[in-house]
Amino acid sequence: MTERTIDIETMLRQALAPVEPPAELKLRLETTLGSLVDLAADELESWELATLSDPKNWVRLGRPAAAAVVGSAAAVGLVVLRTQRNRHRRRAQSSNVAELALRTLRDGGREARKLLDDLH
């Protein structure tokens, strides 16, 4: 910066240029959110059908149930996310794809159990 006028704002704009998210992240995130959306919709439909068939539940129809559905779907998402967070460790520990898949499933089960413990 010798003998140059410091235009701090211009330099900040260059230094803090927007960063494009990696393609791998986009794919992973879209898959996770897609599963979450599908799951929420499936759960909602099955809940509505089951509830509508029983008149005792008619008065309880509405928002709280929908909120619970989204809550449970988000919990599933959380398991997926927590499981994904350990992917680097699993990849490093696995010698082949089969072992990686096994470790991923095992971690998923462990996270699901932890989350259930948290909820209860």
Add this chain to the structure above:
Amino acid sequence: MSPDKARLDEEFSALYKAHLRDVYSYSYYRVGNHHDAEDLTEQTFLQAYRHFERAQRESEGRPLRPWLIRIAHNLAANYYRDRSRKPQTPIDDASTISATHTTEALVEDRDDLKRILECVQDLPDDRREALIMRFALGMDNREIARALGRTDGATKVLLHRAIKQLEELVQKAEGPTG
């Protein structure tokens, strides 16, 4: 799927597409590395999905970008609290330097930008965050105010002080000869 749910999911998808880069850029400059920035971005969108309906209702038509960045901001704060980490300076990533220059000028520019980023990391948290929001995301004062939970006036002062302090830090880092 109910029409309301389908509409909500469609709107969330639009929000995601419009602001993925913003959330990622914010996360990256906040934590200083791609690995944690990816995790932070994922968590932000998962939280956002969970609370989207309520946020939409309460936003009364205002843009939701500040709300998204506020989620990332809170998650990043937890991240540092939980792991007792310090932000890293993302100086090794050549992609942050986009302009085309001669080799000599590029080296000089790289040094300047590296110094700027190091000085940004030395700022107090709120000042650093305000600068990231303004310069990496191009947010205006009102958006930054909403993201940080401050008034417009307080945000204007915050930005002004952040830039002033940064100038001082940069000058100090250059040393007496410049």
